[in-house]
Amino acid sequence: MTQSPFLQVRFLGVAAYEMIARDGRRVLLDPFLTGNPTCPVGPDNFDRVDLIIVTHAAKDHLGDTARIALNSGASVICGGEVRAYLEAHGVPSSQIRVTAWGMRLEVAGFEVQTLECRHCSFTTLPDGTFVSGIPLAFLLDLNENIRWYHPGDTSLFHDMKLQAELYRPTIGSLGIANPAGIPSNAPGKKLTTDLSPREGVIAAQWLGLNTVLPCHYTSLDDDLVRAFMRCVDDARTNGETVPEILLLEPGEWLRIAADGSIYPTTASMEIENSNGRRDGFPI
Amino acid sequence: MTQSPFLQVRFLGVAAYEMIARDGRRVLLDPFLTGNPTCPVGPDNFDRVDLIIVTHAAKDHLGDTARIALNSGASVICGGEVRAYLEAHGVPSSQIRVTAWGMRLEVAGFEVQTLECRHCSFTTLPDGTFVSGIPLAFLLDLNENIRWYHPGDTSLFHDMKLQAELYRPTIGSLGIANPAGIPSNAPGKKLTTDLSPREGVIAAQWLGLNTVLPCHYTSLDDDLVRAFMRCVDDARTNGETVPEILLLEPGEWLRIAADGSIYPTTASMEIENSNGRRDGFPI
Amino acid sequence: MTQSPFLQVRFLGVAAYEMIARDGRRVLLDPFLTGNPTCPVGPDNFDRVDLIIVTHAAKDHLGDTARIALNSGASVICGGEVRAYLEAHGVPSSQIRVTAWGMRLEVAGFEVQTLECRHCSFTTLPDGTFVSGIPLAFLLDLNENIRWYHPGDTSLFHDMKLQAELYRPTIGSLGIANPAGIPSNAPGKKLTTDLSPREGVIAAQWLGLNTVLPCHYTSLDDDLVRAFMRCVDDARTNGETVPEILLLEPGEWLRIAADGSIYPTTASMEIENSNGRRDGFPI
Numbered sequence: 001m002t003q004s005p006f007l008q009v010r011f012l013g014v015a016a017y018e019m020i021a022r023d024g025r026r027v028l029l030d031p032f033l034t035g036n037p038t039c040p041v042g043p044d045n046f047d048r049v050d051l052i053i054v055t056h057a058a059k060d061h062l063g064d065t066a067r068i069a070l071n072s073g074a075s076v077i078c079g080g081e082v083r084a085y086l087e088a089h090g091v092p093s094s095q096i097r098v099t100a101w102g103m104r105l106e107v108a109g110f111e112v113q114t115l116e117c118r119h120c121s122f123t124t125l126p127d128g129t130f131v132s133g134i135p136l137a138f139l140l141d142l143n144e145n146i147r148w149y150h151p152g153d154t155s156l157f158h159d160m161k162l163q164a165e166l167y168r169p170t171i172g173s174l175g176i177a178n179p180a181g182i183p184s185n186a187p188g189k190k191l192t193t194d195l196s197p198r199e200g201v202i203a204a205q206w207l208g209l210n211t212v213l214p215c216h217y218t219s220l221d222d223d224l225v226r227a228f229m230r231c232v233d234d235a236r237t238n239g240e241t242v243p244e245i246l247l248l249e250p251g252e253w254l255r256i257a258a259d260g261s262i263y264p265t266t267a268s269m270e271i272e273n274s275n276g277r278r279d280g281f282p283i
Numbered sequence: 284m285t286q287s288p289f290l291q292v293r294f295l296g297v298a299a300y301e302m303i304a305r306d307g308r309r310v311l312l313d314p315f316l317t318g319n320p321t322c323p324v325g326p327d328n329f330d331r332v333d334l335i336i337v338t339h340a341a342k343d344h345l346g347d348t349a350r351i352a353l354n355s356g357a358s359v360i361c362g363g364e365v366r367a368y369l370e371a372h373g374v375p376s377s378q379i380r381v382t383a384w385g386m387r388l389e390v391a392g393f394e395v396q397t398l399e400c401r402h403c404s405f406t407t408l409p410d411g412t413f414v415s416g417i418p419l420a421f422l423l424d425l426n427e428n429i430r431w432y433h434p435g436d437t438s439l440f441h442d443m444k445l446q447a448e449l450y451r452p453t454i455g456s457l458g459i460a461n462p463a464g465i466p467s468n469a470p471g472k473k474l475t476t477d478l479s480p481r482e483g484v485i486a487a488q489w490l491g492l493n494t495v496l497p498c499h500y501t502s503l504d505d506d507l508v509r510a511f512m513r514c515v516d517d518a519r520t521n522g523e524t525v526p527e528i529l530l531l532e533p534g535e536w537l538r539i540a541a542d543g544s545i546y547p548t549t550a551s552m553e554i555e556n557s558n559g560r561r562d563g564f565p566i
Numbered sequence: 567m568t569q570s571p572f573l574q575v576r577f578l579g580v581a582a583y584e585m586i587a588r589d590g591r592r593v594l595l596d597p598f599l600t601g602n603p604t605c606p607v608g609p610d611n612f613d614r615v616d617l618i619i620v621t622h623a624a625k626d627h628l629g630d631t632a633r634i635a636l637n638s639g640a641s642v643i644c645g646g647e648v649r650a651y652l653e654a655h656g657v658p659s660s661q662i663r664v665t666a667w668g669m670r671l672e673v674a675g676f677e678v679q680t681l682e683c684r685h686c687s688f689t690t691l692p693d694g695t696f697v698s699g700i701p702l703a704f705l706l707d708l709n710e711n712i713r714w715y716h717p718g719d720t721s722l723f724h725d726m727k728l729q730a731e732l733y734r735p736t737i738g739s740l741g742i743a744n745p746a747g748i749p750s751n752a753p754g755k756k757l758t759t760d761l762s763p764r765e766g767v768i769a770a771q772w773l774g775l776n777t778v779l780p781c782h783y784t785s786l787d788d789d790l791v792r793a794f795m796r797c798v799d800d801a802r803t804n805g806e807t808v809p810e811i812l813l814l815e816p817g818e819w820l821r822i823a824a825d826g827s828i829y830p831t832t833a834s835m836e837i838e839n840s841n842g843r844r845d846g847f848p849i
Contacts, residue, residue, distance in 0.1 A: 075753040080688040084696045097752040100686045100760055102721025107754030116684055116721060118399060120383050120417045122363040130367045130414045131696045134686045155385025155399060156449075157442055159723055166722075166765070186380040187358040188390030194383055199449070401682060403666050403700045405646040413650045413697045438668025438682060439732070440725055469663040470641040471673030477666055482732070 006255035006263070007142060013039045013218050013250035014060050014179045015152060018046075019140075022258070025050040025108060027140070028074075029150050032063025037181035038218045040251040043067045049074040051108040054082050055152025056121030056135040060179060066091055075107050077114075081121060081133035088125045099136065113139040115163055117154035119194060139167050145260035148172055149207060153216070156199040156206075164208035170260060172209055175216030176200035177224035197227040201235050204243050211244045211262060220247055289538035289546070290425060296322045296501050296533035297343050297462045298435060301329075302423075305541070308333040308391065310423070311357075312433050315346025320464035321501045323534040326350045332357040334391040337365050338435025339404030339418040343462060349374055358390050360397075364404060364416035371408045382419065396422040398446055400437035402477060422450050428543035429453055432490060436499070439482040439489075447491035453543055455492055458499030459483035460507035480510040484518050487526050494527045494545060503530055572821035572829070573708060579605045579784050579816035580626050580745045581718055584612075585706075588824070591616040591674060593706070594640075595716050598629025603747035604784045606817040609633045615640040617674040620648050621718025622687030622701040626745060632657055641673050643680075647687060647699030654691045665702065679705040681729055683720035685760060705733050711826035712736055715773060719782070722765040722772075730774035736826055738775055741782030742766035743790035763793040767801050770809050777810045777828060786813055 003022040010018040013036045017029040026049050033039045043064035049072035055061050062082060066089035069076050076086060076096050083096045097107050101116040115137040122132035137151035149172025163169070178193050193216055195203055204212045217225050225247070235242045246254070246264070255263040286305040293301040296319045300312040309332050316322045326347035332355035338344050345365060349372035352359050359369060359379050366379045380390050384399040398420040405415035420434040432455025446452070461476045476499055478486055487495045500508055508530070518525045529537070529547070538546040569588040576584040579602045583595040592615050599605045609630035615638035621627050628648060632655035635642050642652060642662050649662045663673050667682040681703040688698035703717035715738025729735070744759045759782055761769055770778045783791055791813070801808045812820070812830070821829040 077754075080686060081696065081698060084690075094751045095753060097754050100719070100721070101684050102758070102760035102762070102765065104757040104762065105754055106757055111757065116723070118384050120363060122416060124367075125696075129412050129695050130364065130408075131698070132364060132414070132416050133688060133698050153383070155383070156445065157399070158445055162722065162724055185377045187378060188380050188388055191387040191389055191394065192385070194385035196385070196387065199385065401667050403646060405699060407650075412695050413647065413691075415647060415697070415699050436666070438666070439728065440682070441728055468660045470661060471643075471663050471671055474670040474672055474677065475668070477668035479668070479670065482668065 006257055009254045011248040011250060011252055015175060015215050027051045029053050030055055030061040030152060031065055031068055032060045034064050038250040051110055052076045053138055054078040057082050057085060057123035061152055069095055077107055077112060079133040079136055081131040084131050085123055111141040113167055115139055117151045118157050119153040139169055143258060146170055146256060153194050155194045156203050160203055160206040169207055169209055171211040173213040173215040174200050174203055176214050176228045177217035177222050179218045181218050197231045200228050201231045209243045211246060213246050213248060220249055289540055292537045294531040294533060294535055298458060298498050310334045312336050313338055313344040313435060314348055314351055315343045317347050321533040334393055335359045336421055337361040340365050340368060340406035344435055352378055360390055360395060362416040362419055364414040367414050368406055394424040396450055398422055400434045401440050402436040422452055426541060429539060431455055436477050438477045439486050443486055443489040452490055452492055454494040456496045456498040457483050457486055459497050459511045460500040460505050462501045464501050480514045483511050484514045492526045494529060496529050496531060503532055572823055575820045577814040577816060577818055581741060581781050593617045595619050596621055596627040596718060597631055597634055598626045600630050604816040617676055618642045619704055620644040623648050623689035627718050635661055643673055643678060645699040645702055647697040650697050651689055677707040679733055681705055683717045684723050685719040705735055709824060712822060714738055719760050721760045722769050726769055726772040735773055735775055737777040739779045739781040740766050740769055742780050742794045743783040743788050745784045747784050763797045766794050767797045775809045777812060779812050779814060786815055
């Protein structure tokens with residue numbers, strides 16, 4: 001079987017990612033597509049999906065999981081409350097693997113480590129009942145050089161350092177903004193998301209990531225994204241080590257070689273490295 | 284608009300607090316009034332409520348939130364399971380802001396930081412279904428000198444030190460007793476609450492508070508309150524630094540000046556300070 | 567009243583333990599008996615049960631609690647979602663004591679400290695509704711020399727060190743495998759449980775246990791049990807201090823004297839101690 005030289009990863013906005021492994025298997029992370037204002041694809045646009053990984057039951061993460069799982073027959077890794085939701089929407093239990101913090105799985109040929117994060121997870125079933133559970137973070141152990149960290153949503157906690165020691169994530173996303181364009185009638189406003197811009201920098205450091213993909217936005221034209229980048233700059237000015245930051249537009253692809261080298265595919269990005277090139281920020 | 288020189292805070296028993304800002308806005312924290320044996324006010328006794336903050340769905344914290352929100356039109360900050368409860372009791376979703384650990388909000392003109400705590404949160408809806416979620420702690424950032432920490436219920440955890448570093452709470456409550464006078468037919472008895480007396484002292488130290496209001500009692504004539512004060516004394520005897528402790532009777536008011544100075548309003552209290560005055564303990 | 571010289575403890579497979587105190591009171595921990603492939607007893611085989619302690623609502627821990635509580639009238643210590651389950655199965659609320667992390671209880675004459683652990687807890691009620699809550703760990707403070715730690719399921723977290731400082735557990739179980747023989751139609755497979763073999767060793771060290779009973783297996787002929795024992799050996803080879811490890815077959819009894827000395831009752835085990843005897847491993 002021909003292998004692509006690259007793992008390909010596309011950011012779909014908010015915390016949704018599409019991954020195509022070198023052998024063609026496709027993984028979707030938190031596939032919130034319908035209602036995601038700048039997402040370039042819909043739930044019926046995939047010719048093949050092998051695995052869907054869902055961190056928690058919030059609409060902007062669980063998203064179109066049920067429909068894609070029904071269309072594709074993909075396996076789903078998730079928590080118990082997400083399984084309840086999926087089963088209520090007709091997904092067979094034989095497609096669903098429930099996991100919990102610490103557990104390491106092999107599903108659809110992928111090794112997936114479940115990690116703790118700090119957030120909530122709840123939704124409502126079609127019959128109106130409320131379900132909740134624990135939020136999950138994940139590390140996809142893709143090869144010896146690529147360990148992809150996907151926390152969904154999380155606040156900052158010291159055991160991120162423990163995760164760095166035990167699992168050595170190399171690249172991953174961190175939600176540092178609030179998605180614009182998703183209607184809400186709640187009073188007041190959010191000043192930060194679960195990680196403030198400064199906490200996002202600390203999380204990136206504690207997790208020991210080489211490369212961070214900020215996420216949980218729908219456009220790079222976002223005050224919290226800008227505030228995060230200022231915190232990155234401030235940290236470097238203060239002599240702190242900060243991982244490489246990759247700012248992706250919704251729809252952008254990355255190519256990652258087997259040795260972990262990252263090749264962006266659009267001119268809107270520059271990749272910072274230890275030789276002093278600047279973080280990309282196309283605004 | 285005339286401003287009061289003071290933020291006024293009244294302890295209402297258990298973990299309920301009433302705050303009146305200098306401009307007259309009223310905030311209620313965990314307003315458990317009906318069934319709270321020594322609470323001096325009822326849910327219909329407020330001429331104005333701007334904001335209600337609910338840490339978790341337990342009856343002794345959620346309390347009269349639904350009724351007060353319906354009466355007053357106040358905004359409510361809470362978790363998803365509390366929103367489900369409030370909506371089931373008729374509170375419009377446009378009054379409810381759901382939050383999660385790490386998130387910073389502005390509601391009713393108040394800056395409110397949501398913080399992690401360690402407890403549970405569950406209740407039953409009118410249709411008999413069970414709902415649960417994560418418990419929330421809060422920091423009200425009232426001005427540059429007053430950052431009020433309100434944990435609801437929590438056990439001890441090391442990331443309290445992280446909260447101290449990131450958010451520098453100045454004054455706050457800590458539940459160190461079990462409310463007397465609330466009927467239960469459960470077998471056995473509670474020997475401590477979620478913080479043992481000694482753990483309450485450690486929590487106060489780790490949070491870096493200047494002033495601690497012990498709470499989760501209905502009367503100062505309480506063995507766990509006495510045990511907590513003995514632990515405070517023991518810690519000081521051992522050379523440990525312990526924040527100022529303010530023991531309030533249900534119904535007592537504090538006045539807090541803009542510079543953070545605290546003025547008790549009743550003779551039953553003395554305020555300990557670094558010049559050696561003693562903690563108040565009116566028994 | 568005649569006292570036995572020993573506390574007697576029987577491992578029932580997975581995470582189920584039966585304890586008979588010196589005065590004859592019986593405690594069951596996570597009594598998953600029906601459907602537990604190698605469990606030697608059923609729910610109707612106890613002449614007396616005084617207390618049942620349930621860590622979380624998963625079938626392999628909650629197990630036969632409802633039936634045994636109904637048969638025996640035993641008190642149950644558990645979380646709110648387990649109470650909802652038990653009440654839906656007819657157990658009177660007067661038999662159920664709900665607890666939360668940090669809380670210390672006295673029930674049926676036993677002092678029981680509730681401790682934090684990191685897992686999930688959910689199940690389905692007879693009417694089909696989904697309930698969830700926080701998982702609980704416990705320390706049974708049996709006497710000044712025996713403090714039994716029972717975490718149910720947990721992943722690794724740094725505050726285990728805090729638990730060691732505050733509560734000084736002496737002996738306890740740690741789930742390091744996945745029970746064989748329990749049917750599942752979920753896709754893929756589990757490579758580890760919530761504690762990987764190496765993490766199980768670290769947890770044992772951080773908790774400061776003198777003696778560890780690995781658990782969450784149905785047979786000692788288990789790859790993860792073997793992997794755990796290799797990690798124990800590796801740690802010792804590396805000069806790390808590792809507690810005594812006791813591998814029990816489902817059905818095996820331990821006798822523990824009031825001074826904490828442990829007397830195994832079968833020839834399949836040898837007890838490691840500081841004088842160089844080897845950990846028992848009967849394969």
